[in-house]
Amino acid sequence: MRAIAEPVAKLIDEFSRLPGIGPKTASRLTFYLLRAPKEQALALADALRELKERTIFCSICFNITEASPCPICRDEGRDRSIICVVEEPLDVLAIERTREYKGLYHVLHGAISPVEGIGPDELKIRELLERLKAEPVEEVLLATNPNLEGEATAMYLARLIAPLGLRVTRLARGLPVGGDLEYADEVTLTRALEGRREM
């Protein structure tokens, strides 16, 4: 005989598969939803469904968007001479919050990490190079995380981009080494953007 109803066990299972959620937290979330008003639980279910059904990658910058090209790539007011290269969509959000940066983006979807099997082919690097050849870009701002993987990725990109003769810059070291960009506060990020350097 089962001690716990099948649908309950199933949801606990699903929550447990999420990053940073252990079996205890998974149970707590499940029982919270079990007791919550039906509308709240269904709103969560709808949000999950829409997340997968109504989002796509922007065909230009590979950010997550509802329609491709994304609002930033479509925006005529943005400076098309500069592309800011980031690891994750959350980094775009962090930089947009500063309101300092007016150029375009390119999302790599990760950083080079040989031991995890993430090499250049697993990232949107080929797509970036194609953009740089096709678009009127003058500067590439490498805004990968200031940790070893991010630095390795930046060095790799700088070498690939060098033959194209573009200005290649890197976020300044206002950011402590080892952290993730998405946790940077606006002040730190603004300073880092102002102090970008040649690479």
Place this chain on the structure above:
Amino acid sequence: MGRERLYRTEAIVLKRSDFGEADRLLTLYTPEWGKLRVIAKGVRKPASRKSGHLELFTHSRLLVAKGRNLDIVTQAETIHSFRPLREDLLRTGWAYYAAELLDRFVGEGVENRLLFNLLLAMLGWLCEDVDLDLTARFYELRLLALVGYRPQLFHCLACRAEIEPGATPFFSPASGGLLCPRCGEGQRDAREISMPALKVLRFMQTNRYELCRRLRIGRSLHAELEETMRRYITYILERNLKSVEFLQRLQREMSE
């Protein structure tokens, strides 16, 4: 030899992965406890004071609290950050390789101080040496000896006969080293090894790094040495190292 509730240790960060909101799961190599997996809380936030001290391939002094499952790093202070490793992609690639090789050969919680010292020395060599392939071969030979897989390079593993100068012996990963021309003939995994390659490997197996680093080795000899060691290591580990693919790609792209 249990660890205390709060203990100090030196450590080198071998590997890490994101964990929870802003934490990281670190695989450390320590002098007293060998390989150790610990949690570092909040280190992905830029404001974290620990993060810079817990970067990959950093040698640090840590204060660690025993946890229910995994121990937790409470303080971290850099002893040596090996900065040149972080500023040159090829050196970074080799550091990944050195860490991965060690990680694959050792289990958790087994003390091996000599291995710790070797890794520490290796990170230093990778910061300054020019012929990093040579450095890597030296590291492989030392590491293999320290974990019980020292390849036999002086006599035949089947008939015990010494390998005469002028002969072309075989290297057989399954046998653990050399086979003489007679015993190696027809052995499935045995491949001929040239006398120059054998001499380099013997020299590196029996001499200190300060002497070995002075060897000057040409491209084709390097290729043979690499192939021999790679075959042996892959045989023991029963799989390829992931960092090798990245290194080979870098070397290929840089020579273009």
